[in-house]
Amino acid sequence: MVNVITLFRDSLTSLVSRMGTERDKAATVFYTQPVLTDEQIIAAYRGSWLPRKIVDIPALDSCRKWRDWQAKKPQIEAIEEEEKRLNVKGKVLEAAKKARLFGGAAVYIGTADEATNAPLEVDRVSKGGVKYLTVMTRRQLKAGEIDRNPASEWYGRPKDYTLDSLTGEHIVIHPSRLVLLSGAMAPDEDMNTALNQGWGESVLTATLDAIKNADSTAGNIASLVFEAKIDIIRIPDFMASLNNEVYRSKIIERYSLANMSKGINGTLLLDKEEEYESKSASLAGLTDILMAFMQIVSGAADIPVTRLLGQSPAGMNATGASDMKNYHDRIQSIQELEIQPAMVRLDECLERSADVKDPDVYYQWAPLEQMSEKERADIFKTTADAARTIVGTTSGQEIITREAISKGLTNRLVEDGVLPGLDAAVEEYGPIEEQEPSEEELAAAAAATKPLPKPTA
Structure with missing residues (x-):
């Protein structure tokens, strides 16, 4: 007979609770390689709205x-x-x-x-x-x-x-x-x-784990709704009489009729020895729990809850403007850092296919947030006031020429979209330097307006 001696080293390792092992109960997260097949992807996309x-x-x-x-x-x-x-x-x-x-x-x-x-x-x-x-x-x-x-x-x-x-x-x-x-x-x-x-x-x-948790929570809450109110009826010798098949059919028929009469006139007919009790489950707080899971899904997808669920911001003085601004910045990053570089050759081919071979042609992504008329007017006024300030003179000398400011202001107003068609109008009628009178014309106009000398006696 051979005696087998098994040696265990403690080192704060428990075989029961698995403390200190790779599956320690005290550990909050255990990561594994996520594997999502195409069939699972298609099923999730088709079968769940999230x-x-x-x-x-x-x-x-x-x-x-x-x-x-x-x-x-x-x-x-x-x-x-x-x-x-x-x-x-x-x-x-x-x-x-x-x-x-x-x-x-x-x-x-x-x-x-x-x-x-x-x-x-x-x-x-x-x-x-x-x-x-x-x-x-x-x-x-x-x-x-x-x-x-x-x-x-x-x-x-x-x-x-x-x-x-x-x-x-x-x-x-x-x-x-x-x-x-x-x-x-x-x-x-x-x-x-x-x-x-x-x-x-x-x-x-x-994001699929967060989505599954939210879907599971919503499904469990839906099940609780159907069990929110339960009627309990105590019947004498109920369990002892269940072996009788005739009794089972009679009891089902009896309470089917009782439920029917209750539904019709609100009256429940019971035997004197029977006891009736109704219990209601509280659904308070379930909405907060569900919304907490939705917040996790929102964070996992990097989409604001207001955009993901299509609901108005909740809470006093809540507008959701900050969340949407961050989201729009993210979309702009996707446009400029992912889509635009990928479309470089397509855009070049597109221009040549449209018979446009101008190297100065470019595009800008349209902003997701549209300005109101008041905001457009404020931008126009602020830009125009800034242009007038720059054109001001110091010691009789212009800081920046009017012609340069005219071109820069035109480009800014076109890019801001506050004056639609301004570039076409400038191309048709010319910039400001082409419309202002020359020095000779100004001198001739001054001489024409100068009063004639009085005749001598």
Whole structure:
């Protein structure tokens, strides 16, 4: 017989409570690698309104006001007409939604050039050269080998993408032909274990637990509503008589009739020995609990509750202006730091397809918050007063020439949108220096107004 001696070292480790182990009960959080399959993503988006809004709202807000082109009026009209023909706004919105949902999407720039595996040569795009735009997700586009050349424009990104057609053909697409949107950043993109190599992650990956908690809380509260009032009736010898099948059917029939009579005239008929009691559950505070979970979802999605739930700000003197301002700043960051860089080649192709080849043409994202008429008037007055102050003179010398102030003021008023059509009017009638009289004209006017000398006797 062999005696087996087992040695335990204490070190504040408990096998019962697992204190000091990796599953310590005192630990508040235990992180694991989140795995969210495409089927789960689609089911969450289709089956719950919270995931759908978390995916759709930032993408919609990034595109709903779109952008304002800064150019000559005929150029703006040509570019905007080309945007409408190709449905640029709708395609970018679709790609932004799918990128947030699946972790990556792209808009393919379709031109007459059929060599999809070669870089797109923007200079060769002529008028009407952009034929179509097609939205594809990472489920359709397979990323190729990652470019590790630090001198390459595509360093750290796939060298190409492969699209499997319905005929089984593998179509290789160069990244310059795609407007690439990657969803949430994947922190392990440089590791061989990255789940979506070359793409990002779904925005639902980090928010799904908060969404599930909120949905579960709402479901439990809905169940409690149906049990808020319970009628309790005590029947003599009830349990002892349940073995009798005739008794069971009679008792069900008897209280079905009792409930019917109660519902009709509010009277409940009972035997003298039966006891009736009604208990109501308190639902006070459940709304606060649910809203606390909604606040967590709001923070996880980085969307204000007022925008996520579509409700007015609550509380005394609450306006929600600060929350919405922070949110609009975030949307502006998405526009300028994610969407705009991804659309650089598309915009260049769009200008050439609209037959606009002016390097001074640019655009600005339209603000999400629209100014009131009073705010516009205040901006106009403040800007005009500042211009008059700068034009003032010191010791008879102008600080800044009127011509320079005129051009700067015109640009500012056009960008602020307080005087629509001002740039077109200046182009038609000329700037201020072209309208003011010359020194010769001023001297002639002064001489004409000078009084004639009195005749001598």
